[in-house]
Amino acid sequence: MAEKMTGAEIVIQALKDQGVEHIFGYPGGAVLPIYDAIFQQDKLEHILVRHEQGATHMAEGYARSTGKVGVVLVTSGPGATNAVTGLTDALLDSIPMVCLTGQVPTPLIGSDAFQECDTVGITRNCTKHNYLVKQVDELAQTIHEAFYIAASGRPGPVVIDIPKDVQFALGTYFKPTSQTDHQSYRPQTEGDLGAINEAVELMLNAQRPVFYTGGGVINAGPKASELLRELVELTGFPVTSTLMGLGAFPASDEKWLGMLGMHGTYEANLAMHDCDLMINIGARFDDRITGRIDAFSPNSTKVHVDIDPSSINKNVICDLPIIGDCEHVLEEMVRIWRTKTNAPRTDEIKPWLTKIADWKSVDCLRYEPSTDVIKPQFAIERLAEAVKDRDVYITTEVGQHQMWAAQYFPFEKPNRFMTSGGLGTMGYGLPAAVGVQVAHRDALVIDIAGEASVQMTMQEFSTAVQFRLPIKVFILNNEYMGMVRQWQELLHGSRYSQSYSQSIPDFVKLAEAMGGRGIRVEDPEKLDAAIAEMLDYDGPVLFDCRVSKQENCLPMIPSGKAHNEMILPDTADIGNIIDEKGKSLV
Amino acid sequence: MNPHLRASGSAYFLTKDTSEIERHTLSVLVDNEPGILARIAGLFSARGFNIDSLTVSETEHEKGLSRITVVTVASPKVLSQIKLQLERLIPVHKVHDLTAEGKALERELALVKVAGAGENRVETLRLAEAFRAQVVDASTESFVFEITGKPSKIEQFISLMVPLGLVEVVRTGLVAISRGPEGM
Ligand SMILES: Cc1cc2nc3c(=O)[nH]c(=O)nc-3n(C[C@H](O)[C@H](O)[C@H](O)COP(=O)(O)OP(=O)(O)OC[C@H]3O[C@@H](n4cnc5c(N)ncnc54)[C@H](O)[C@@H]3O)c2cc1C
Ligand SMILES: Cc1ncc(C[n+]2csc(CCOP(=O)(O)OP(=O)(O)O)c2C)c(N)n1
Ligand SMILES: [Mg+2]
Numbered sequence: 001m002a003e004k005m006t007g008a009e010i011v012i013q014a015l016k017d018q019g020v021e022h023i024f025g026y027p028g029g030a031v032l033p034i035y036d037a038i039f040q041q042d043k044l045e046h047i048l049v050r051h052e053q054g055a056t057h058m059a060e061g062y063a064r065s066t067g068k069v070g071v072v073l074v075t076s077g078p079g080a081t082n083a084v085t086g087l088t089d090a091l092l093d094s095i096p097m098v099c100l101t102g103q104v105p106t107p108l109i110g111s112d113a114f115q116e117c118d119t120v121g122i123t124r125n126c127t128k129h130n131y132l133v134k135q136v137d138e139l140a141q142t143i144h145e146a147f148y149i150a151a152s153g154r155p156g157p158v159v160i161d162i163p164k165d166v167q168f169a170l171g172t173y174f175k176p177t178s179q180t181d182h183q184s185y186r187p188q189t190e191g192d193l194g195a196i197n198e199a200v201e202l203m204l205n206a207q208r209p210v211f212y213t214g215g216g217v218i219n220a221g222p223k224a225s226e227l228l229r230e231l232v233e234l235t236g237f238p239v240t241s242t243l244m245g246l247g248a249f250p251a252s253d254e255k256w257l258g259m260l261g262m263h264g265t266y267e268a269n270l271a272m273h274d275c276d277l278m279i280n281i282g283a284r285f286d287d288r289i290t291g292r293i294d295a296f297s298p299n300s301t302k303v304h305v306d307i308d309p310s311s312i313n314k315n316v317i318c319d320l321p322i323i324g325d326c327e328h329v330l331e332e333m334v335r336i337w338r339t340k341t342n343a344p345r346t347d348e349i350k351p352w353l354t355k356i357a358d359w360k361s362v363d364c365l366r367y368e369p370s371t372d373v374i375k376p377q378f379a380i381e382r383l384a385e386a387v388k389d390r391d392v393y394i395t396t397e398v399g400q401h402q403m404w405a406a407q408y409f410p411f412e413k414p415n416r417f418m419t420s421g422g423l424g425t426m427g428y429g430l431p432a433a434v435g436v437q438v439a440h441r442d443a444l445v446i447d448i449a450g451e452a453s454v455q456m457t458m459q460e461f462s463t464a465v466q467f468r469l470p471i472k473v474f475i476l477n478n479e480y481m482g483m484v485r486q487w488q489e490l491l492h493g494s495r496y497s498q499s500y501s502q503s504i505p506d507f508v509k510l511a512e513a514m515g516g517r518g519i520r521v522e523d524p525e526k527l528d529a530a531i532a533e534m535l536d537y538d539g540p541v542l543f544d545c546r547v548s549k550q551e552n553c554l555p556m557i558p559s560g561k562a563h564n565e566m567i568l569p570d571t572a573d574i575g576n577i578i579d580e581k582g583k584s585l586v
Numbered sequence: 587m588n589p590h591l592r593a594s595g596s597a598y599f600l601t602k603d604t605s606e607i608e609r610h611t612l613s614v615l616v617d618n619e620p621g622i623l624a625r626i627a628g629l630f631s632a633r634g635f636n637i638d639s640l641t642v643s644e645t646e647h648e649k650g651l652s653r654i655t656v657v658t659v660a661s662p663k664v665l666s667q668i669k670l671q672l673e674r675l676i677p678v679h680k681v682h683d684l685t686a687e688g689k690a691l692e693r694e695l696a697l698v699k700v701a702g703a704g705e706n707r708v709e710t711l712r713l714a715e716a717f718r719a720q721v722v723d724a725s726t727e728s729f730v731f732e733i734t735g736k737p738s739k740i741e742q743f744i745s746l747m748v749p750l751g752l753v754e755v756v757r758t759g760l761v762a763i764s765r766g767p768e769g770m
Contacts, residue, residue: 124625125632129676132620149676184617184679310670313663 028075030102056086061432077115092422128156136171153187191324215244216282236344295562397453427456702751
């Protein structure tokens, strides 16, 4: 027998039945009934944020590090509009999220009522799907469906807009039921066996193969990463990954080429350029990867495994599409491979592996060491060394430090690297770290930050203090919006228009004012001790690491260039590299 | 030696799509729910797809389904994206490219108001009859015609009405259905 309860109670019950334990939110008039229902229970923990954007990034960090759906609760009007950046971020990076927004009472919708905004209109194009629930009896099923849509297929954010009168109204609660018979939404998870067989056949005959893996492997869950490792072991093929896929394959493995793309390694990009078989598993041929499409891996046969049919042939025409979930497809590939051979093809592809070894010997991530000033790359290397035996999760902001984190921090496991790849949202990392820490209370969670980005969502440090979440904010403070400065050096004659970080707060005092610990270090000799102090402190830390100010993030494939035309670290002056045509098109 | 030091006549990766542009009629079966039209139209505008014509109406009341007919102009690559992106929308059940699937039946309805007197009225009626346009309203100095047919027929009729006193026209936009026994 279905139970009667208020809309607000239905919300709480539905969340509980969906296995939700944490909600990131901020109250306001249009969600007060739901907050009242939260008050009267103690199963769901509500994390009170300082700004709704923070709640969305926390939910993203939470989701990415657990594989669960992140849940956000905000009020109407400004609450909903503040959530838009995080929703868009989650859409671009395929992060499962359910965001509940309050709405003015149904009779007032459209009247420009107090704190009214057209939430479903505003979020239509930045969500996987959204709903306005006008009948309380539809509320429970809508919430259950929202969770299913957010988490299945290609994951993404879903908004449920709930008018205040619906929260007060008495209605019927329905328990979750299987959603797989949904009328119009049926993601395809099983790849076509014929196509998978064909892919294995191509792999058995390839002379210069490379695996190009992406966020889809992470989305598919930890089993997919294990299967990827197994397949690489079986084949002996080299592997590279996008920013979003880091950790799916261990950085310590000799078959690992490092990240590819604009700031990827020389060996990864040249392997992509020269390969004869590219096996894309859960990556979407983003423009940071392909560079010039007409010069992208000109002589390869391309296999593309993706759960979203619209990713196929969107940017790059592929020869063999396989639509399905990475886990399933990898499992089949492993199985079929085993029926064909037991030996990896290491000997057959020896010339290719030798060529790759040559490229590796270029040592594209080398940098000029210094004894007077901390090099940002060095800071990350020391950080990685200090935490190598710990259970560690890394988030980042956006900029050079993000790329350095990707290049110099060795990721060994999936779900350990949370970063804003598609939207590139400065201010993502600190709240994301809070979200990760909520899910993993005993783990070490570090936001590798830039001094500019961190100021965008700095106030969430206070959330970390309130909930005793000992996040470490490792700021590579170069006193510049370094990534912007680098592009200005590259394209605009080093005219650093508005990219100097003026009036940076005293991060040490700021941390203390907010109730955490602040640590500053400038001397490379003292770096290790300072990092140890940060790790020893049992609470949130702002770590102000003063680094060299005009370091460039290299290697880099400049705009207008192909993969085999990248800038390596021995380039002193990057200002003359891009021709006029490239400049006008950045 | 850094490869970038070699001269390169490269362009940026904005390679122009040089393939032929085609006009296609798509039939989209959707849940008839609030905002569905905004979802479809929003997708087209957000991704820079063209809409030449769009019609929508409920077709299966008990199931709450509507049929949307969209006419678009795009290269084959973009056409495939349009179809796949439409299919990604949750309330979309099916998308058929009627043009690609064979010659579809395409019809449009227009109401055409013509005002005039004397010889012109006679000529107007004569032409209307030739085009099988029905008189649905008449006054001593005007007619409203209802005409259905292929868009080309309607266009021809309208252009003939211009010198005879065309006042205004409303058109429904195209509806289309596949030939033969199979449904969508
Ligand atoms: C300043 C800056 C610089 C950057 N530079 C680089 C760079 O040098 N290199 C780089 O790699 N990135 C870089 N990025 C990130 C880049 O913008 C993209 O976000 C990233 O490359 C996309 O990764 P992805 O292809 O793995 O796709 P994701 O965005 O992770 O998408 C995943 C793909 O897998 C599919 N998928 C999802 N779930 C599944 C599943 N279960 N099974 C199968 N398929 C699934 C999806 O449909 C999608 O097509 C940069 C970002 C910033 C902000
Ligand atoms: C919200 C937002 N605004 C603007 C940008 C453009 N942008 C990209 S990187 C960057 C500078 C980041 O500076 P900082 O955080 O100090 O990192 P650094 O590059 O110095 O490591 C800017 C402004 C962005 N990505 N996000
Ligand atoms: Mg900076």
